[in-house]
Amino acid sequence: MPTDLELARASGQLDIKAIHDLLLLPSRKLLRDKVQNTLEKEPLWDPTIRPHLNQAQSLLRSLRLCYRLLQLRKLHNWSQEEYREALSLSDDKLPTTLHEIAFINIIYSQGTNEQREQWLPRCQRLEFVGCYAQTELAHGSNVQGLLTTATYDYEDGRDEFIIDSGGIEGAKWWIGGAGVLANFALVQAILKVPRRGEGVESLGPHLFLVPIRSLTTHLPLPGVTVGDIGPKAYGGFAGMDNAYIKFDNVRIPRTNMLMRFAELARGGKYTKAKHDKISYGSMVAMRARMPENMGWVLGKAVTTAIRYCVIRRQFTSPGELGGNEIQVIYYASVKHRLFPLLAQSYAFIVCGRELQNRYTQMQEALVSRGDTSMLPEIHSLSIALKVATTNDAVKGMEVARRAMGGHGFSWMSGVGVWWANSTASQTYEGDNYVIAQQTARGLLKHLQRLHQAKAVGEKDYELPPSSGYLNLAARSFWLNPSVILSLLSSRAAYLLGQLALAISTSPQKSWTDHSFATFALCRAHAELYLASTFFSILSSRPDIPPPVYTLVLIYSLHTITSSLSDLLESETLTPSNARELRYVYDWILMEGLSVSDVVSLTDAFGFRDWEVGVLGGKEGRVYEQMWDEVQWREGKEGRGKREKVAEFEGGQRDIWERVREEARGVLGFWKEGGEVQNEGERKRAAKL
Amino acid sequence: MPTDLELARASGQLDIKAIHDLLLLPSRKLLRDKVQNTLEKEPLWDPTIRPHLNQAQSLLRSLRLCYRLLQLRKLHNWSQEEYREALSLSDDKLPTTLHEIAFINIIYSQGTNEQREQWLPRCQRLEFVGCYAQTELAHGSNVQGLLTTATYDYEDGRDEFIIDSGGIEGAKWWIGGAGVLANFALVQAILKVPRRGEGVESLGPHLFLVPIRSLTTHLPLPGVTVGDIGPKAYGGFAGMDNAYIKFDNVRIPRTNMLMRFAELARGGKYTKAKHDKISYGSMVAMRARMPENMGWVLGKAVTTAIRYCVIRRQFTSPGELGGNEIQVIYYASVKHRLFPLLAQSYAFIVCGRELQNRYTQMQEALVSRGDTSMLPEIHSLSIALKVATTNDAVKGMEVARRAMGGHGFSWMSGVGVWWANSTASQTYEGDNYVIAQQTARGLLKHLQRLHQAKAVGEKDYELPPSSGYLNLAARSFWLNPSVILSLLSSRAAYLLGQLALAISTSPQKSWTDHSFATFALCRAHAELYLASTFFSILSSRPDIPPPVYTLVLIYSLHTITSSLSDLLESETLTPSNARELRYVYDWILMEGLSVSDVVSLTDAFGFRDWEVGVLGGKEGRVYEQMWDEVQWREGKEGRGKREKVAEFEGGQRDIWERVREEARGVLGFWKEGGEVQNEGERKRAAKL
Ligand SMILES: Cc1cc2nc3c(=O)[nH]c(=O)nc-3n(C[C@H](O)[C@H](O)[C@H](O)COP(=O)(O)OP(=O)(O)OC[C@H]3O[C@@H](n4cnc5c(N)ncnc54)[C@H](O)[C@@H]3O)c2cc1C
Numbered sequence A, B: 001m002p003t004d005l006e007l008a009r010a011s012g013q014l015d016i017k018a019i020h021d022l023l024l025l026p027s028r029k030l031l032r033d034k035v036q037n038t039l040e041k042e043p044l045w046d047p048t049i050r051p052h053l054n055q056a057q058s059l060l061r062s063l064r065l066c067y068r069l070l071q072l073r074k075l076h077n078w079s080q081e082e083y084r085e086a087l088s089l090s091d092d093k094l095p096t097t098l099h100e101i102a103f104i105n106i107i108y109s110q111g112t113n114e115q116r117e118q119w120l121p122r123c124q125r126l127e128f129v130g131c132y133a134q135t136e137l138a139h140g141s142n143v144q145g146l147l148t149t150a151t152y153d154y155e156d157g158r159d160e161f162i163i164d165s166g167g168i169e170g171a172k173w174w175i176g177g178a179g180v181l182a183n184f185a186l187v188q189a190i191l192k193v194p195r196r197g198e199g200v201e202s203l204g205p206h207l208f209l210v211p212i213r214s215l216t217t218h219l220p221l222p223g224v225t226v227g228d229i230g231p232k233a234y235g236g237f238a239g240m241d242n243a244y245i246k247f248d249n250v251r252i253p254r255t256n257m258l259m260r261f262a263e264l265a266r267g268g269k270y271t272k273a274k275h276d277k278i279s280y281g282s283m284v285a286m287r288a289r290m291p292e293n294m295g296w297v298l299g300k301a302v303t304t305a306i307r308y309c310v311i312r313r314q315f316t317s318p319g320e321l322g323g324n325e326i327q328v329i330y331y332a333s334v335k336h337r338l339f340p341l342l343a344q345s346y347a348f349i350v351c352g353r354e355l356q357n358r359y360t361q362m363q364e365a366l367v368s369r370g371d372t373s374m375l376p377e378i379h380s381l382s383i384a385l386k387v388a389t390t391n392d393a394v395k396g397m398e399v400a401r402r403a404m405g406g407h408g409f410s411w412m413s414g415v416g417v418w419w420a421n422s423t424a425s426q427t428y429e430g431d432n433y434v435i436a437q438q439t440a441r442g443l444l445k446h447l448q449r450l451h452q453a454k455a456v457g458e459k460d461y462e463l464p465p466s467s468g469y470l471n472l473a474a475r476s477f478w479l480n481p482s483v484i485l486s487l488l489s490s491r492a493a494y495l496l497g498q499l500a501l502a503i504s505t506s507p508q509k510s511w512t513d514h515s516f517a518t519f520a521l522c523r524a525h526a527e528l529y530l531a532s533t534f535f536s537i538l539s540s541r542p543d544i545p546p547p548v549y550t551l552v553l554i555y556s557l558h559t560i561t562s563s564l565s566d567l568l569e570s571e572t573l574t575p576s577n578a579r580e581l582r583y584v585y586d587w588i589l590m591e592g593l594s595v596s597d598v599v600s601l602t603d604a605f606g607f608r609d610w611e612v613g614v615l616g617g618k619e620g621r622v623y624e625q626m627w628d629e630v631q632w633r634e635g636k637e638g639r640g641k642r643e644k645v646a647e648f649e650g651g652q653r654d655i656w657e658r659v660r661e662e663a664r665g666v667l668g669f670w671k672e673g674g675e676v677q678n679e680g681e682r683k684r685a686a687k688l
């Protein structure tokens, strides 16, 4: 008998291929397919093992994944791109990831040509394995306030830096890849240069390449205290060895400072970088990648949830006694929760790639011509999108999980580990509430210049593309893209105006007092960009089937109806407009996409079964699979899972035997009048 | 040197005791203190072990906790109340919990006097350990649609039920306490009575007491397939052995059906229960306890976050170079996130207790006089509060965690396990989106009768207290309780009106189409109740210091500003009203509570240090403690933790040794030209 999923597909006619190509460029698809075909056959990638492991065991597993990836790279002659794709296809963040995407990238972008030549080959062959060490126990967001110092020592012909944490509060903390793996760290430290007779000059944070573990014994080097910081919330990042690293007067050569931009010459002459944001380049690169990634992981969650809600049935229609129960996907509360998430996921992927293209252009201009003109705009935009997409994707994944009812709370929904690994993205690469303020500052600056330009009768001040809407104001029919974009524009402009007003009317308040308003502004800015980019990408693609247009509308109207109070308060909309809008939005959700459409739209992601949750298998035979999946502990064979898990547990005895014995002990309590039952209990009782 | 927390306290003058008594009645405090004083000394309760364990290990630990609690109960002669308090004071949900709060309670409330006498003593001494088995693999919300049947067999003088799952989709699933522990299950099954010559009569779900494991061997009984369903999302409920149970024609005596209300006599005569909701009684009891519990766990998270944000400093004020950095609690975005959570936590605790009092009154009326008149109101109200408080507390805990920046993502924030255990509360005891509809239905019924009453010119239809606002409409100054309550009333009334309108104007739509609107209505109903109850409780308590009043205002204004679009759309407020309201709300958050106030308000919860996160210690020496906490794995002693964790791992070798070896293997890869390094890798390579 065909499953409900198969029936839904049979009734749909969507050209999935075109949609899939929109989400994943064919070139990238080739690459991803190649890697997936390989990983799919690897027993270590079995996603059903991971939920059974604790942090130490997960780390053990993820190190094995790292190792195996290196073997596979060699075996299959993977390119750097293919290897990185493979790294990203694990549910866990792997210890070697930061080596690839932070350590190597930063040496490349901020090292001089000699530094690149000297270090990169050894990094490529994993002789040097590195991490990025900025955050400290007592400092993260405030990079200027770091306690770690790099003091230049040029006495007696020496030409070295002394790296020092200055106490435990200056110990590096959260450093991914360094808990057990890395032997090098790129350390952010305050550059200090003693000036004879004039005290010590403090030149702000710079990057230094510092060896932390021996290349031969892999033991910490003298002066370095390093180790793993332990489990994280929700079991997140369990496969990543986040570390603390404390430096006690560790000496490195002067030439270990990355000097492509700022420079310290032998003897102490310092040359400043040309552009003050230039060293943020690598941060921008990381952030620019996040929106698309968020789209994909939200896509996994929503694929699982939609598929499961298509096969899940609960309650018969009143009057239809004895008939089939209703597929829960038909409930308004399910559509209202899941369809906007599908729309967000598409928007983040499609617009996220566009952002990366713009980043690449900027980076090329920077590296080839030293041209920094695009930096401020990309800097500000990547922050806005990082903030909005991490926020919404994380929120959305948990909504998707809950939409699966009880089974959503099983590891089999898959969402647990994706969410736990993703929620920290709101904090790393800059805490969202902290960095949102930078976008807001940029926007305030534009507004000021706009006002000034108007005042002296000059030619209109030209706004960067993402802020062009500040000139706009219009209104008409709700599904018209220009209406929608003008509403989103008005909203962002209104929030900006309100912030400017608050600042100008209460000069006694400090910037500290506005950090909530700046967050709202930053999000509004990002949401406008996402909607308009998504619209414009689709307008040039007549080959894409209509349901994807419906997704853009859902994305936009969801955003607008979630911010109705801004639009009503600013009198952009009247109360009856708002009611109409909500009505139109409800109508699109309830009628705009058929169940077969949404099945196709999730199929179009192209996820393999091992990438989504057990609840989200493509075929839809959920209950049989769930049943199978729980049998192995009770002695049924089930694909050798007992052995696979035991491999990680490393115990002499099956832990479930111990668990059962313990249970019998509890049960036996009454029998023995409260006396202990077995050895374990006897020992514990002795401690009484 | 005093910490920032100590300084904040020194500058405060609040009478913490009065506030603490408001949160925790002195009688309960005595009891909790007694239990806490004992548990505090128990090594097993050390909360810093738990994050290091996987599901099996957590279960091992929680079973030991269960066992130890039984020992302690005996040793200290704990009352039932004290024992239950102790059960609830563990971070993990314990396997014996459902035995206490579901199994025993339900037998008491739904068993006949003989059934009580026959079973309860054996339950009390843990000879019978039970679970509550309602949900099935394919059915949860729809109890009427359960597949498990209890078929009465009275042929040949037999007088038995045959319990059968009817296939794996009818297997019980999620059954807490039964994975390894319980030997009895209270099974919801569809009662079927064959009527000679007239087929089989189906009488809907009833409860049956079914033995599942042998009282002597503790092995599953014939016809029973039972086991643990495996890890849950986020590592939640790791200490609970949620189970599947499949029944294949298991026979039990007729007298094992709970028959206080509905009855099946020997031979098959069936007597219906008097009130159709009567068997939900125990569900109502569970739900009525949830709001207060949610308040306490949110309170832990917010205590940790506020304390940490008082000691956490980041950035100097512009212009104040070299000065102290700002305590992050002073940032608007921190106040806007944390203070409303503090207010919610107080509201949930105080009003949640009030709800339980009303439940107790109802229950007394029911049990002593068979009086069911209060049932519908308490049923509907407990749903509304369950929905709103689980939703907000869960959302709030994660907000609190993120407000702690990077360290919030460490297990040391404590929030991870609280949140992971709590988020499922939105699903169990009835999925929020499903049960919200019942409150909405009830309200629609009231509205209808209100209209009818008006139409025939009768005396006004009398509304139950929680819905009294439907008659109201007024407006005035924003901090006046009557204004606030009338705004919240108008909002709920507006949502109800809109829903009624939508139903009446589109008769072609089904109830299915309204499940999103009903959720919003249910929340609005609950939020009005919470605000008004909180106000009225405080109005009779002049001894409570003013900052608690400020919390009620924050709770109310937070709710109102979060639902401004409803109030604007309904034209209850004008745009300029809305701006004013937001202004007032911002002002209260920024100026209404001093840092010393919020420290006192969190101190007033009375949490011990082991109950809150490491980041939330009372003294505020966070960094030293964090540093200590990460040393043990690297061989430093640190309170014998290595041994404590190893006890659960049960391996011959320290797992961290294996982890380090694995890391060395990865590092060695380049050296050996890609050859394998150690035994483990050699084995894996062989599988290539
Ligand atoms: C999983 C994970 C992996 C990481 N990996 C690395 C790594 O590999 N290398 C590395 O160097 N670091 C890493 N980090 C650290 C991360 O970059 C920092 O945690 C992050 O930048 C936030 O800084 P913080 O922890 O100091 O937060 P804080 O700044 O201390 O934030 C605490 C609170 O104060 C608020 N706050 C602070 N300043 C302001 C302000 N000016 N205005 C308003 N509110 C403010 C924040 O919003 C937050 O609520 C990682 C972190 C995590 C969670």
Ligand SMILES: Cc1cc2nc3c(=O)[nH]c(=O)nc-3n(C[C@H](O)[C@H](O)[C@H](O)COP(=O)(O)OP(=O)(O)OC[C@H]3O[C@@H](n4cnc5c(N)ncnc54)[C@H](O)[C@@H]3O)c2cc1C
Pocket: A312, A314, A315, A328, A331, A332, A333, A334, A402, A403, A404, A405, A406, A407, A409, B098, B132, B133, B134, B135, B138, B139, B140, B141, B142, B173, B174, B175, B176, B237, B242, B424, B427, B428, B429, B430, B431, B433, B434, B512, B515
């Ligand atoms: C940690 C945990 C512990 C548990 N412990 C126990 C236990 O000890 N004993 C026990 O018997 N059970 C237990 N349960 C099961 C729990 O009671 C059910 O999971 C819960 O009632 C939800 O039912 P469901 O899983 O069938 O969800 P479903 O009803 O299948 O929900 C799936 C989706 O459909 C939607 N939906 C369903 N019906 C409607 C409708 N009419 N209108 C709109 N939307 C609808 C839901 O909102 C949800 O989005 C536990 C569950 C968990 C997570």
